[in-house]
Amino acid sequence: MTPEQITLVRSSFARVVPVARSTAALFYANLFEAQPALRALFKGDMDKQGALLLQMIGAAVGLLDKPQTLLPVLRQLGARHGGYGVRPAHYDAVGTALLQTLAQGLGPHFDTATRAAWTTMYTLVATTMIDAAEQAAATLTPPQPAPVAAPATA
Numbered sequence: 159m160t161p162e163q164i165t166l167v168r169s170s171f172a173r174v175v176p177v178a179r180s181t182a183a184l185f186y187a188n189l190f191e192a193q194p195a196l197r198a199l200f201k202g203d204m205d206k207q208g209a210l211l212l213q214m215i216g217a218a219v220g221l222l223d224k225p226q227t228l229l230p231v232l233r234q235l236g237a238r239h240g241g242y243g244v245r246p247a248h249y250d251a252v253g254t255a256l257l258q259t260l261a262q263g264l265g266p267h268f269d270t271a272t273r274a275a276w277t278t279m280y281t282l283v284a285t286t287m288i289d290a291a292e293q294a295a296a297t298l299t300p301p302q303p304a305p306v307a308a309p310a311t312a
């Protein structure tokens with residue numbers, strides 16, 4: 159991300175912080191309206207879940223200029239998401255709901271450059287999480303038995 163994009167993400171996120179709770183609720187309403195099947199993955203209290211999500215986005219926004227700190231946090235988060243039943247395809251739905259929610263919440267402040275900056279950030283976050291979940295899954299998969307060699311024929 160360019161320094162300008164980091165500034166745009168930070169300044170727009172600062173407008174969301176005072177209304178974090180309603181933003182989180184709107185985000186899940188948007189997500190479950192578009193993808194009702196995803197509701198079943200969430201087992202806990204959605205108010206708490208929303209607070210955790212916004213906290214984590216806030217932490218990522220704060221660390222955008224410190225990838226050496228941010229990337230390991232995202233990788234661990236991504237590996238945990240594999241355990242929640244989250245699959246790579248779900249990240250598109252979440253990204254769409256996030257951008258939709260920001261557009262609704264920020265109105266005219268969510269201009270083309272701000273949208274592009276958030277899209278870049280979400281892509282970075284999602285690809286890092288997906289990659290880590292895939293690696294974690296690969297590590298957990300037991301080695302497959304070696305194929306039985308066909309008997310040598312004369």
Ligand code: HEM
Nearest residue numbers: 196199200201202210211214215238242244248249252283
């Ligand atoms: C930007 C990407 C995402 C961020 C920052 C994020 C953040 C979080 C955080 C902070 C938690 C709390 C638990 C933990 O830290 O391990 C969590 C849990 C969870 N997230 Fe995400 N998440 C993201 C993407 C997704 C996606 C794509 C899905 C798919 C629907 C998803 C579904 C879940 C579920 C099912 C839980 C567990 C909830 C429960 O136990 O009730 N998340 N997420």
